[in-house]
Amino acid sequence: MLLHVPAVLTRDEVAGLRERLDRADWADGRETVGAQGAQFKHNLQLPEASPVRAEAGRVVSAALERNPLYFSAALPTKVLPPRFNRYQGGGEYGFHVDGSVLVMGPPDARWHVRSDISCTLFLSDPDEYDGGELTVTDTYGEHEVKLPAGDMILYPSTSLHKVTPVTRGARVAAFFWVQSMVRLDWHRTMLFELDQTIQKLRARHGETPEAVALTSHYHNLLRLWAEV
Numbered sequence: 001m002l003l004h005v006p007a008v009l010t011r012d013e014v015a016g017l018r019e020r021l022d023r024a025d026w027a028d029g030r031e032t033v034g035a036q037g038a039q040f041k042h043n044l045q046l047p048e049a050s051p052v053r054a055e056a057g058r059v060v061s062a063a064l065e066r067n068p069l070y071f072s073a074a075l076p077t078k079v080l081p082p083r084f085n086r087y088q089g090g091g092e093y094g095f096h097v098d099g100s101v102l103v104m105g106p107p108d109a110r111w112h113v114r115s116d117i118s119c120t121l122f123l124s125d126p127d128e129y130d131g132g133e134l135t136v137t138d139t140y141g142e143h144e145v146k147l148p149a150g151d152m153i154l155y156p157s158t159s160l161h162k163v164t165p166v167t168r169g170a171r172v173a174a175f176f177w178v179q180s181m182v183r184l185d186w187h188r189t190m191l192f193e194l195d196q197t198i199q200k201l202r203a204r205h206g207e208t209p210e211a212v213a214l215t216s217h218y219h220n221l222l223r224l225w226a227e228v
Contacts, residue, residue, distance in 0.1 A: 004147065008067055018124075018172065041094075070152070075181045077227070079113075080113050090165050095135075117155070117157060121173060128170065130169065182222070183225075187221075187225045194214065
Protein backbone atom coordinates (compact mmCIF):
# COMPACT_ATOMS: atom_id res chain seq x y z
CA MET A 1 0.00 0.00 0.00
CA LEU A 2 1.27 3.42 -1.05
CA LEU A 3 -0.50 6.03 1.09
CA HIS A 4 -0.34 9.82 1.26
CA VAL A 5 -0.90 11.09 4.83
CA PRO A 6 -1.57 14.84 4.66
CA ALA A 7 -0.75 17.46 7.30
CA VAL A 8 1.19 15.28 9.72
CA LEU A 9 2.94 18.48 10.83
CA THR A 10 1.40 21.94 11.02
CA ARG A 11 2.94 24.76 9.03
CA ASP A 12 4.32 26.24 12.28
CA GLU A 13 5.91 22.90 13.18
CA VAL A 14 7.49 22.66 9.74
CA ALA A 15 8.87 26.19 10.03
CA GLY A 16 10.30 25.47 13.48
CA LEU A 17 11.97 22.27 12.32
CA ARG A 18 13.41 23.89 9.22
CA GLU A 19 14.90 26.72 11.25
CA ARG A 20 16.78 24.19 13.41
CA LEU A 21 17.67 21.83 10.57
CA ASP A 22 18.96 24.55 8.26
CA ARG A 23 21.43 25.61 10.98
CA ALA A 24 22.49 22.05 11.87
CA ASP A 25 25.78 20.33 11.08
CA TRP A 26 25.16 17.69 8.40
CA ALA A 27 27.33 14.67 7.56
CA ASP A 28 27.83 12.50 4.48
CA GLY A 29 24.80 10.21 4.21
CA ARG A 30 26.96 7.31 3.02
CA GLU A 31 28.21 6.85 6.58
CA THR A 32 24.94 5.11 7.51
CA VAL A 33 24.81 2.49 4.73
CA GLY A 34 26.85 -0.53 3.67
CA ALA A 35 29.17 -0.84 0.71
CA GLN A 36 26.38 -1.52 -1.79
CA GLY A 37 24.20 1.41 -0.70
CA ALA A 38 27.18 3.80 -0.65
CA GLN A 39 27.50 3.39 -4.42
CA PHE A 40 24.07 4.94 -4.98
CA LYS A 41 23.60 7.32 -2.03
CA HIS A 42 24.68 10.94 -2.43
CA ASN A 43 23.06 13.11 0.21
CA LEU A 44 23.56 14.67 3.63
CA GLN A 45 22.19 13.28 6.87
CA LEU A 46 22.09 14.42 10.48
CA PRO A 47 24.55 12.34 12.52
CA GLU A 48 23.13 9.79 14.93
CA ALA A 49 24.49 11.72 17.94
CA SER A 50 23.19 15.11 16.77
CA PRO A 51 21.13 16.88 19.45
CA VAL A 52 19.14 18.55 16.66
CA ARG A 53 18.20 15.13 15.33
CA ALA A 54 16.95 14.03 18.76
CA GLU A 55 14.95 17.23 19.30
CA ALA A 56 13.43 17.23 15.81
CA GLY A 57 12.68 13.52 16.11
CA ARG A 58 10.60 14.15 19.23
CA VAL A 59 8.50 16.70 17.33
CA VAL A 60 7.86 14.23 14.52
CA SER A 61 7.10 11.35 16.91
CA ALA A 62 4.59 13.47 18.83
CA ALA A 63 2.85 14.39 15.57
CA LEU A 64 2.60 10.74 14.56
CA GLU A 65 1.02 9.86 17.91
CA ARG A 66 -1.91 12.18 17.20
CA ASN A 67 -2.48 11.09 13.58
CA PRO A 68 -5.24 8.45 13.26
CA LEU A 69 -4.72 7.88 9.52
CA TYR A 70 -1.07 6.93 10.08
CA PHE A 71 -2.02 4.55 12.89
CA SER A 72 -4.80 2.93 10.84
CA ALA A 73 -2.46 2.29 7.92
CA ALA A 74 0.72 1.31 9.78
CA LEU A 75 -0.61 -0.43 12.92
CA PRO A 76 2.81 0.26 14.48
CA THR A 77 4.36 -1.89 17.17
CA LYS A 78 7.97 -0.62 16.89
CA VAL A 79 9.11 2.62 15.26
CA LEU A 80 12.69 3.69 14.69
CA PRO A 81 13.42 7.26 15.83
CA PRO A 82 13.10 9.60 12.84
CA ARG A 83 16.22 10.47 10.88
CA PHE A 84 16.72 13.52 8.65
CA ASN A 85 18.31 13.93 5.25
CA ARG A 86 19.07 16.72 2.82
CA TYR A 87 19.54 16.53 -0.96
CA GLN A 88 21.09 19.44 -2.87
CA GLY A 89 23.60 20.18 -5.63
CA GLY A 90 22.71 17.11 -7.68
CA GLY A 91 22.34 14.81 -4.67
CA GLU A 92 20.39 11.64 -5.30
CA TYR A 93 19.87 8.08 -4.07
CA GLY A 94 19.66 5.43 -6.78
CA PHE A 95 17.29 2.47 -6.75
CA HIS A 96 17.69 0.40 -3.58
CA VAL A 97 15.69 -1.60 -1.07
CA ASP A 98 15.76 -0.84 2.65
CA GLY A 99 17.41 -3.26 5.05
CA SER A 100 15.09 -5.94 6.39
CA VAL A 101 16.11 -5.77 10.07
CA LEU A 102 17.51 -2.57 11.57
CA VAL A 103 19.50 -2.34 14.79
CA MET A 104 19.29 0.49 17.32
CA GLY A 105 20.81 1.32 20.69
CA PRO A 106 24.22 0.99 22.37
CA PRO A 107 26.21 -2.28 22.17
CA ASP A 108 24.98 -3.47 25.57
CA ALA A 109 21.30 -2.72 24.90
CA ARG A 110 20.61 -3.43 21.23
CA TRP A 111 17.07 -3.66 19.92
CA HIS A 112 15.86 -4.71 16.48
CA VAL A 113 13.11 -3.49 14.18
CA ARG A 114 11.82 -5.42 11.18
CA SER A 115 11.24 -2.84 8.44
CA ASP A 116 7.69 -3.46 7.22
CA ILE A 117 6.87 0.14 6.27
CA SER A 118 9.08 2.98 5.06
CA CYS A 119 7.98 6.55 5.70
CA THR A 120 9.15 9.87 4.23
CA LEU A 121 7.88 13.09 5.79
CA PHE A 122 8.56 16.06 3.51
CA LEU A 123 9.94 19.23 5.12
CA SER A 124 10.46 21.23 1.90
CA ASP A 125 7.64 22.42 -0.34
CA PRO A 126 7.79 21.29 -3.99
CA ASP A 127 8.51 24.80 -5.27
CA GLU A 128 11.67 25.02 -3.12
CA TYR A 129 13.59 22.53 -5.28
CA ASP A 130 13.73 20.86 -8.69
CA GLY A 131 14.02 17.10 -8.94
CA GLY A 132 14.06 15.12 -5.71
CA GLU A 133 11.05 12.95 -6.49
CA LEU A 134 10.72 9.80 -4.42
CA THR A 135 10.14 7.08 -7.00
CA VAL A 136 8.59 3.85 -5.68
CA THR A 137 8.33 0.74 -7.85
CA ASP A 138 5.61 -1.86 -7.44
CA THR A 139 3.66 -4.28 -9.65
CA TYR A 140 1.77 -1.33 -11.19
CA GLY A 141 4.92 0.51 -12.29
CA GLU A 142 6.84 3.50 -10.96
CA HIS A 143 5.15 6.13 -8.79
CA GLU A 144 6.74 9.56 -8.34
CA VAL A 145 6.01 11.34 -5.06
CA LYS A 146 6.69 15.00 -4.24
CA LEU A 147 4.46 16.26 -1.45
CA PRO A 148 3.88 19.56 0.37
CA ALA A 149 5.95 20.20 3.48
CA GLY A 150 4.32 18.47 6.44
CA ASP A 151 2.82 15.65 4.37
CA MET A 152 4.06 12.05 4.50
CA ILE A 153 4.15 9.02 2.22
CA LEU A 154 4.01 5.43 3.49
CA TYR A 155 5.04 2.47 1.34
CA PRO A 156 6.12 -1.16 1.86
CA SER A 157 9.80 -1.48 2.76
CA THR A 158 10.02 -4.34 0.27
CA SER A 159 9.70 -1.80 -2.58
CA LEU A 160 12.57 -0.71 -4.77
CA HIS A 161 12.75 3.08 -4.56
CA LYS A 162 15.00 6.03 -5.32
CA VAL A 163 15.31 9.80 -4.95
CA THR A 164 15.99 11.59 -8.24
CA PRO A 165 18.77 14.23 -8.45
CA VAL A 166 18.01 17.60 -6.88
CA THR A 167 19.17 20.20 -9.40
CA ARG A 168 17.96 23.37 -7.65
CA GLY A 169 17.42 24.23 -3.99
CA ALA A 170 17.33 21.69 -1.19
CA ARG A 171 15.02 18.79 -0.41
CA VAL A 172 14.83 18.25 3.36
CA ALA A 173 12.87 15.34 4.84
CA ALA A 174 12.44 13.09 7.84
CA PHE A 175 12.41 9.35 7.28
CA PHE A 176 11.89 6.30 9.47
CA TRP A 177 10.78 2.68 9.48
CA VAL A 178 7.90 0.90 11.18
CA GLN A 179 7.52 -2.67 12.33
CA SER A 180 3.80 -3.28 12.07
CA MET A 181 1.66 -5.52 14.23
CA VAL A 182 0.55 -7.01 10.88
CA ARG A 183 3.51 -8.29 8.88
CA LEU A 184 1.97 -8.69 5.38
CA ASP A 185 1.21 -5.62 3.31
CA TRP A 186 -1.96 -7.06 1.74
CA HIS A 187 -3.32 -7.90 5.21
CA ARG A 188 -2.60 -4.32 6.37
CA THR A 189 -4.28 -2.97 3.23
CA MET A 190 -7.46 -4.96 3.86
CA LEU A 191 -7.59 -3.87 7.50
CA PHE A 192 -6.98 -0.24 6.53
CA GLU A 193 -9.74 -0.24 3.91
CA LEU A 194 -12.13 -1.96 6.32
CA ASP A 195 -11.34 0.53 9.08
CA GLN A 196 -11.82 3.52 6.77
CA THR A 197 -15.14 2.10 5.55
CA ILE A 198 -16.38 1.62 9.12
CA GLN A 199 -15.48 5.20 10.00
CA LYS A 200 -17.34 6.56 6.95
CA LEU A 201 -20.44 4.48 7.75
CA ARG A 202 -20.42 5.73 11.35
CA ALA A 203 -20.06 9.34 10.23
CA ARG A 204 -22.97 8.96 7.77
CA HIS A 205 -25.39 6.73 9.68
CA GLY A 206 -24.25 6.60 13.31
CA GLU A 207 -23.58 3.44 15.33
CA THR A 208 -25.75 1.01 13.36
CA PRO A 209 -25.86 -2.79 13.81
CA GLU A 210 -24.07 -3.10 10.46
CA ALA A 211 -21.22 -0.88 11.65
CA VAL A 212 -20.93 -2.93 14.85
CA ALA A 213 -20.82 -6.17 12.81
CA LEU A 214 -18.06 -4.80 10.55
CA THR A 215 -16.12 -3.62 13.60
CA SER A 216 -16.32 -7.14 14.99
CA HIS A 217 -14.88 -8.53 11.75
CA TYR A 218 -12.09 -5.92 11.84
CA HIS A 219 -10.99 -6.85 15.34
CA ASN A 220 -11.22 -10.56 14.69
CA LEU A 221 -9.02 -10.22 11.61
CA LEU A 222 -6.56 -8.09 13.57
CA ARG A 223 -6.58 -10.69 16.33
CA LEU A 224 -5.82 -13.38 13.72
CA TRP A 225 -2.94 -11.53 12.04
CA ALA A 226 -1.39 -9.37 14.76
CA GLU A 227 2.04 -10.12 16.24
CA VAL A 228 2.53 -8.31 19.53
